[in-house]
Amino acid sequence: xxxxxxxxxxxxxxxxxxxxxxxxxLLHCVSRSHSHNATAxxxxxxxxxxxxxxxxxxxxWEYGDPHSPVILCSYLPDEFIECDDPxxxxxxxxxxxxxxxxxxxxGGQAYxxxxxxxxxxxxxxxxxCASPRTFLRENKPCIK
Numbered sequence: 001x002x003x004x005x006x007x008x009x010x011x012x013x014x015x016x017x018x019x020x021x022x023x024x025x026l027l028h029c030v031s032r033s034h035s036h037n038a039t040a041x042x043x044x045x046x047x048x049x050x051x052x053x054x055x056x057x058x059x060x061w062e063y064g065d066p067h068s069p070v071i072l073c074s075y076l077p078d079e080f081i082e083c084d085d086p087x088x089x090x091x092x093x094x095x096x097x098x099x100x101x102x103x104x105x106x107g108g109q110a111y112x113x114x115x116x117x118x119x120x121x122x123x124x125x126x127x128x129c130a131s132p133r134t135f136l137r138e139n140k141p142c143i144k
Contacts, residue, residue, distance in 0.1 A: 071130060073123040076129055083121040086142050087103065087117075091104050101118035107144070121134070
């Protein structure tokens with residue numbers, strides 16, 4: 001079918017190209033406005049959580065409203081946290097009791113032989129979660 005000397009398929013193709021170009025321009029403008037907003041001053045959120053900048057440059061949120069979308073950092077899944085290796089007390093039970101966590105021995109032949117302990121973890125930079133950003137994660141195996 002020909003409309004005004006041009007096939008309809010060419011007109012449709014040009015219309016799709018114009019829509020694609022318009023969407024790209026719109027996305028570019030939106031991404032620039034978000035990068036501008038990322039440097040804005042901290043405000044009070046609608047959930048009532050204040051989020052001033054922490055010492056490490058990551059936001060430190062106050063946990064107040066349980067219905068807020070901001071969760072405690074200790075509830076984050078493993079992919080959003082970074083954990084230290086288990087503390088090796090080299091068989092010193094007194095040091096283990098004073099610290100409250102750590103391994104007296106590493107490894108074992110069976111699962112039941114392997115000691116488990118808590119390790120010090122922290123939320124990754126850029127992850128928004130309620131304080132404290134550093135916490136203990138339990139039940140980590142004492143293996144190297």
